[in-house]
Amino acid sequence: MRVRIKFSKHGVVKFIGHLDIMRYFQKAIRRAGIDVTYTTGFSPHQVMSFAAPLGVGHYSNGEYLDIEVNSHNGRQDMIDRLNGAMVPGIVIENIVALGDNAGNAMASVAAAGYTLEWKDGYEVPSNLEEVVFEFFGQECIMVTKQTKKSTLELDLKPGIYEIEATADSIYMLVDASSSGNIKPTLLLEAFYSFVGKEFDPLAIQITREETYTDIGKNGKRELVPLDAVGEDF
Amino acid sequence: MRDYKLALSDEILMQVEKPARYIGNEVNAVNKANDPNVDIRFAMCFPDVYEIGMSHLGIQILYDMFNQWEDVWCERVYSPWVDLDKIMREKNIPLFALESQDPIKDFDFLGITIQYEMCYTNILQVLDLAGIPLRTKSRTWEHPIVVGGGPCVYNPEPIADFFDIFYIGEGETRFRELIDLYKEAKANGDSRESFLRKAAQIPGMYVPGLYEVTYKEDGTIASFEPIFEELPRTIHKEMVTDVSNTYYPMKPVVPFIKVTQDRVVLEIQRGCIRGCRFCQAGQLYRPVRERDVEVLKKYAVEMLKNTGHEEISLSSLSSSDYSQLEELVNFLIDECKATSTNISLPSLRIDAFSLDVMSKVQDVKKSSLTFAPEAGSQRLRNVINKGLTEEVILQGSALAFKGGWSRVKLYFMLGLPTETEEDIRGIAELSNKIASTYFEVVPKEERKGAPVQIVASTSFFIPKPFTPFQWARMNTKEEFIEKAYITRRAVMEQLNQKRIKYNWHEADVSIIEGVLARGDRKLADAIEMIYKKGCIFDSWTEYYKNDVWLESLAECGLDPAFYTTRERSLDEIFPWDFLDCGVTKEFLMREWKKALNEEVSLNCKTQCQGCGANKYGVGICTVDRTAKCEVVTESSNEAEGGN
Numbered sequence: 106m107r108v109r110i111k112f113s114k115h116g117v118v119k120f121i122g123h124l125d126i127m128r129y130f131q132k133a134i135r136r137a138g139i140d141v142t143y144t145t146g147f148s149p150h151q152v153m154s155f156a157a158p159l160g161v162g163h164y165s166n167g168e169y170l171d172i173e174v175n176s177h178n179g180r181q182d183m184i185d186r187l188n189g190a191m192v193p194g195i196v197i198e199n200i201v202a203l204g205d206n207a208g209n210a211m212a213s214v215a216a217a218g219y220t221l222e223w224k225d226g227y228e229v230p231s232n233l234e235e236v237v238f239e240f241f242g243q244e245c246i247m248v249t250k251q252t253k254k255s256t257l258e259l260d261l262k263p264g265i266y267e268i269e270a271t272a273d274s275i276y277m278l279v280d281a282s283s284s285g286n287i288k289p290t291l292l293l294e295a296f297y298s299f300v301g302k303e304f305d306p307l308a309i310q311i312t313r314e315e316t317y318t319d320i321g322k323n324g325k326r327e328l329v330p331l332d333a334v335g336e337d338f
Numbered sequence: 339m340r341d342y343k344l345a346l347s348d349e350i351l352m353q354v355e356k357p358a359r360y361i362g363n364e365v366n367a368v369n370k371a372n373d374p375n376v377d378i379r380f381a382m383c384f385p386d387v388y389e390i391g392m393s394h395l396g397i398q399i400l401y402d403m404f405n406q407w408e409d410v411w412c413e414r415v416y417s418p419w420v421d422l423d424k425i426m427r428e429k430n431i432p433l434f435a436l437e438s439q440d441p442i443k444d445f446d447f448l449g450i451t452i453q454y455e456m457c458y459t460n461i462l463q464v465l466d467l468a469g470i471p472l473r474t475k476s477r478t479w480e481h482p483i484v485v486g487g488g489p490c491v492y493n494p495e496p497i498a499d500f501f502d503i504f505y506i507g508e509g510e511t512r513f514r515e516l517i518d519l520y521k522e523a524k525a526n527g528d529s530r531e532s533f534l535r536k537a538a539q540i541p542g543m544y545v546p547g548l549y550e551v552t553y554k555e556d557g558t559i560a561s562f563e564p565i566f567e568e569l570p571r572t573i574h575k576e577m578v579t580d581v582s583n584t585y586y587p588m589k590p591v592v593p594f595i596k597v598t599q600d601r602v603v604l605e606i607q608r609g610c611i612r613g614c615r616f617c618q619a620g621q622l623y624r625p626v627r628e629r630d631v632e633v634l635k636k637y638a639v640e641m642l643k644n645t646g647h648e649e650i651s652l653s654s655l656s657s658s659d660y661s662q663l664e665e666l667v668n669f670l671i672d673e674c675k676a677t678s679t680n681i682s683l684p685s686l687r688i689d690a691f692s693l694d695v696m697s698k699v700q701d702v703k704k705s706s707l708t709f710a711p712e713a714g715s716q717r718l719r720n721v722i723n724k725g726l727t728e729e730v731i732l733q734g735s736a737l738a739f740k741g742g743w744s745r746v747k748l749y750f751m752l753g754l755p756t757e758t759e760e761d762i763r764g765i766a767e768l769s770n771k772i773a774s775t776y777f778e779v780v781p782k783e784e785r786k787g788a789p790v791q792i793v794a795s796t797s798f799f800i801p802k803p804f805t806p807f808q809w810a811r812m813n814t815k816e817e818f819i820e821k822a823y824i825t826r827r828a829v830m831e832q833l834n835q836k837r838i839k840y841n842w843h844e845a846d847v848s849i850i851e852g853v854l855a856r857g858d859r860k861l862a863d864a865i866e867m868i869y870k871k872g873c874i875f876d877s878w879t880e881y882y883k884n885d886v887w888l889e890s891l892a893e894c895g896l897d898p899a900f901y902t903t904r905e906r907s908l909d910e911i912f913p914w915d916f917l918d919c920g921v922t923k924e925f926l927m928r929e930w931k932k933a934l935n936e937e938v939s940l941n942c943k944t945q946c947q948g949c950g951a952n953k954y955g956v957g958i959c960t961v962d963r964t965a966k967c968e969v970v971t972e973s974s975n976e977a978e979g980g981n
């Protein structure tokens with residue numbers, strides 16, 4: 106049976122990168138005594154799929170990974186066992202069983218919501234609400250993206266689904282699919298150049314609030330959290 | 339917004355490579371931050387980067403021991419990597435412990451494990467970044483008591499000035515006494531000096547500041563004396579007598595980032611029966627003490643459960659000599675199969691049993707066989723007492739080739755005492771014979787996949803204290819390089835040269851290691867100067883600065899040749915002679931003479947060599963040995979693969 110695990114990540118563990126979080130979960134699942142499925146052969150490994158890598162330094166309230174288990178004692182038991190094996194800062198928020206037709210976590214990602222907050226000691230751009238409104242009101246939002254081979258001119262606008270601002274924070278819901286992923290920092294860079302200021306990535310604490318998949322039909326987008334496609338067990 | 343306590347700001351952590359090295363909070367890390375019972379703060383340091391330090395079993399053992407004690411909180415600290423080192427100096431950030439993130443300077447003790455000579459400048463880095471005066475004589479109660487341990491303390495003299503205490507021997511036995519003495523001294527308002535003077539009377543404790551050395555005109559030692567009458571003239575090593583019934587970390591700390599030793603480590607025994615004459619560990623940890631196999635099985639299961647590690651490995655100097663190996667390995671194979679755990683088996687003698695085991699736990703096509711003949715000819719192997727014969731190597735290889743292996747790794751040393759060009763050429767010839775064996779035993783139609791490959795590696799021999807070769811002359815850099823060339827040329831002359839790959843080590847750093855290994859107190863000024871000129875991480879090739887070492891030694895009026903290539907007389911007083919590691923100087927001298935006569939000594943299991951370690955009355959020394967006549971036949975069949 107495939108299950109999808111939702112977890113949050115806060116505190117010092119924000120400095121643990123994606124690959125190390127994968128390693129962390131492999132060991133945590135063993136500590137928790139979950140009857141997880143392994144590949145066969147000389148160095149067996151767990152069948153595991155992570156949704157979207159989270160940048161080092163970011164918090165999250167909505168991370169996902171899929172694993173496969175041979176047996177279990179129900180959803181709550183699995184949540185409790187895993188929470189017993191976590192370090193402070195990482196909390197198992199939910200686990201659901203996936204149907205046979207559900208795509209894996211990585212392939213399912215369509216969008217992600219992020220909150221951006223200014224850290225202590227850094228200046229919030231003045232009139233944030235208004236400026237954000239102006240910035241996202243533009244026809245298109247052009248950025249240059251540096252890839253290994255070339256520099257690309259890119260319009261971010263079609264990938265921005267929702268934007269909200271308060272006096273000192275921004276929330277945005279953006280494309281996070283493998284083909285059109287928008288990194289919040291890339292958008293922030295464009296925002297800072299729009300307001301004519303230098304962007305300092307250290308100024309802002311980014312929290313991924315949720316990761317979404319698209320269950321819409323006929324080209325109509327309908328975003329739901331990644332654990333909405335599974336069931337209790 | 340920052341709701342956690344870290345010594346480094348987000349800005350710094352986002353700027354350095356692998357910030358996870360500095361944030362603590364790993365699985366099984368011990369946090370006693372709000373524990374009112376904690377009275378003693380102990381910082382345990384491995385003076386190298388986190389990934390190396392976290393891979394060390396000894397620290398995990400002591401970390402577990404200390405934290406079992408209610409009144410002690412033991413935390414870890416490692417060398418900040420060069421990027422953070424620079425930032426900490428610029429911004430005056432004091433070195434901190436991982437668990438509490440508190441400055442080291444406020445701790446009661448700073449324990450430093452000293453595993454190799456080339457970490458000496460990193461010891462100074464740790465002290466300096468912590469804000470602790472480098473020299474023991476400049477410290478006050480404001481500073482932690484700096485305690486050194488580990489194999490290098492069997493000649494602590496080059497770094498004697500930087501330590502308050504050296505703990506000689508295995509850490510499990512005397513720390514409780516030391517800590518109680520410390521608490522008493524603090525309660526009584528005693529001076530730091532008076533505490534150290536009392537500490538020097540606890541067995542195993544060497545307080546270097548309380549001993550004086552005088553030198554002869556030729557630079558060798560004239561006398562080594564304690565400055566107070568009540569202090570011991572000889573410091574005896576501390577040793578665990580019952581290794582099945584002592585501290586062992588059931589819940590080792592599990593790092594977030596990948597470290598060198600990313601697995602459960604099961605130490606199956608301490609010590610080694612073999613008595614190879616170049617090997618320091620083989621003498622220091624005598625006598626051999628085995629752990630009970632049932633205890634080990636329990637440890638293995640428990641530790642895998644508590645860490646979630648996907649791999650387990652056995653640790654010892656020579657695993658094949660463990661008497662219950664077969665039972666343990668069979669148990670692990672079953673257990674690991676059930677839990678999809680990998681097993682790694684280092685230092686196994688190559689024979690039918692080990693090949694069978696290896697074929698069960700690893701992919702034969704991807705793995706390689708390892709032999710450590712150490713010398714190219716039988717004559718020289720007799721000199722170094724390495725009981726591995728060509729016949730055994732070729733038989734083992736043949737067996738393995740038939741079993742599907744096609745890669746062989748061979749380890750040798752260059753610069754061993756009495757070595758001739760013929761011995762050196764033997765390295766190439768042996769490699770060639772192994773390749774030929776492959777073509778003999780594997781028929782053409784079965785030679786699938788990668789063709790046979792022999793990788794021969796040489797390191798340069800460095801004489802170490804407390805070995806029969808402590809009297810030996812070390813080679814010069816030029817001699818070393820010449821010998822590496824001879825080896826390479828000889829390899830190229832072989833019939834199967836295309837199948838042989840030859841690697842050799844840097845010579846420069848071996849010379850400095852040789853200086854430090856048999857060094858004396860005169861070296862302290864040079865080490866400090868070298869550190870102050872910016873050298874740290876000398877064991878990392880990319881950071882090792884040979885010119886700074888050589889020029890600083892010269893500036894301090896020291897000649898490397900005095901420590902390396904000088905011929906030592908049998909009656910010379912060595913800097914480490916005041917230590918007793920269990921084996922007697924008479925035994926070592928007897929072995930040195932036997933070496934020069936190309937005579938071998940049997941291992942402890944077949945015949946006691948009277949090394950002196952039987953005074954502990956434990957381990958192999960207490961075991962009944964086989965009758966003499968059997969001894970000879972048995973020993974001629976013995977050989978080991980790894981190690």
Ligand code: SF4
Nearest residue numbers: 942946947949952959
């Ligand atoms: S006393 Fe004999 S048996 Fe014991 S360690 Fe020494 S040589 Fe080996």
